Amino acid sequence: MIEKISGRVAYAVMSFGGFLGMGTEEHAVPWNKLTYDTSLGGYRTDIPEQQFSFLARSDLRLEQS
Helix, strand or coil, X not given: CECCCCCCECEEEEEECXXXXXXXXXXXXXXXXXXXXXXXXXXXXXXXXXXXXXXXXXXXXXXXX
């Protein structure tokens, strides 16, 4: 998601879990919590797995506004 005024990336929408595209959960993760890992070929975060339930509730508030 991009901030309208600054044009900077604010959040990345990440998919977690699921199998073959079914049962995945999407969460908005703050861009500053992601680092690119060249050996992985993807992004890593230091957010503990337990906090993703909080992010899911936050996502619901974002969708309602």
